[in-house]
Amino acid sequence: MHENKRVLVTGGAGFLGSHLCERLLEQGCDVLCVDNFYTGTKHNVQHLLNHPMFELMRHDVTFPLYVEVDEIYNLACPASPIHYQRDPVQTTKTSVHGAINMLGLAKRVNAKILQASTSEVYGDPAVHPQTEEYWGNVNPVGARSCYDEGKRCAETLFFDYHRQHNLQIKVARIFNTYGPRMHVNDGRVVSNFIVQALKGEDITIYGDGSQTRSFCYVDDLIDGLMRLMARGPEFTGPVNIGNTGEMTVRQLAETVIEIIGSSSKLIYKPLPEDDPLQRQPDISLAKKELDWCPSTNVQAGLRNTISYFESVLDRG
Template sequence: MALTIKRVLVTGGAGFLGSHLCARLLDEGHDVLCVDNYFTGSKANIEPLLKRPHFEAMRHDVTFPLYVEVDEIFNLACPASPIHYQFDPVQTTKTSVVGAINMLGLAKRVKAKIFQASTSEVYGDPTISPQAEDYRGNVNPLGPRACYDEGKRAAETLFFDYHRQHGVRIKVARIFNTYGPRMHPNDGRVVSNFIVQALRGQPITLYGDGSQTRAFCFVDDLVEGFVRLMATDEDCTGPMNLGNPHEISVAELARRVIDLTGSNSEIVYRPLPQDDPLQRCPDISFAKSKLGWEPQVRLEVGLSRTIEYFRELLTSK
């Protein structure tokens, strides 16, 4: 059956995840409108796409209404690393909440299907592991991470209320730790931090004792999950966990990065930041059963590809 070409809007399309998603949608033959205010996104991320005839980039902040004609919307707009979303916490909350209202309003007007990039941070510092979609979380609503955590929780509320009240077709994915090329080198995330520090021969910073665990999903696997979830029938709204269910301690991750980079960096320890979760691991049973999806890229392979990206980036700078 011939592919139906769709007009697809990707907010946050010049960011780490958004740029990979834009490229994937173009490869599938769709018309893609990338919208970004470039707070954390980068024109360099989408530069290779600008020459493609079915790609268009627009500078726009989703906290203001947007009037375009599209068939599908992927709402990825929001700073996603603590160093960025804590820089202007009020704006972070507005991006999640007002941005969701504006994009849902657009979807309602043009009858578009809309995807929300939610986050595992809606689970806060979990008291159970792994986290399944029916776990309601353990979030501090007053802490320094609340602008992101609660903003995303409110966005999910809005998505389901628009679905129930107005019949908007929604898909909600809860994204767990993801890594890969085009991560921001100064985003404060553990993978990019470790790789950049190792390549520069600087001490690798571990917060706490390094025993806290994370589960890392390569960006190509995550984008595959996005596309599959968006293509499901209308009964499958989510929320759906998308991430890697195999945990690793951050101390072990640091050792692997040192080995793969051939670095002489030493490990130094710093106090654990407030509300930093000790465990973060998804239960992906729902994604497996509904999408036939699970991560395929092994950690060593994904880390090697990410290290090569940062090696070239640091060399060019």
């Protein structure tokens, strides 16, 4: 790594992006954080603003960006159903135009580029757990398609730039991730359950709570992304990055209540459209190629996340 590698992080003021910026600065990189603040917030990177190697730029990746960098992490895209369904056309544009613009930039400056893809490319999987070879079972015309198909198209573009222009690409398929700096109102189970339990409100479970999720703590995930970026050009991915510890949504709710010592009760509501019933990564490829495996257990990860939400709610 040469002195002060210049790294661009799109979506850098978001939940994952802000953690990534922090880790890159710790490694001595020069970090350009780009965000349009649609779901990211300045609060997430407030503590980095005085760092001499950190720069924050308000920019929307659906427009070209002209900067000089060595590496690009393309994380820009609203990632929770509430946010990405609010403006579905913009969500698709962010994934597709954003990928085209960032790939164009990478090609121009000869940078290595990583795409933050998602387990949603597998749709409601007919294969369990999901390996990278599985092509997915995705509804192209549903309410979630703007995100699922946008990310699938971004992967297509990455591989076409790789084949056609010999660009150095990396594609990470991120499974459910949680931790400090998650959006309070992002509608995801971890943040929903924690906020409801801290407020002593009933905890809302959609469906009967038997659907499963596998939750990866943010520090583990960032470690996986950075290992993927550091890996030689012969390994492009796509590679699953997530935790294999599958648990039901009901178990998660009960764990949160127990850690907080909350008096919240569980209430059940109908399951939303195209909500996958099972989600669990097969991470054999990440273990083999990146020597990566998540190390944070759910109890420890939830405790850190809960204390973060306590401070946010106190700030009001």
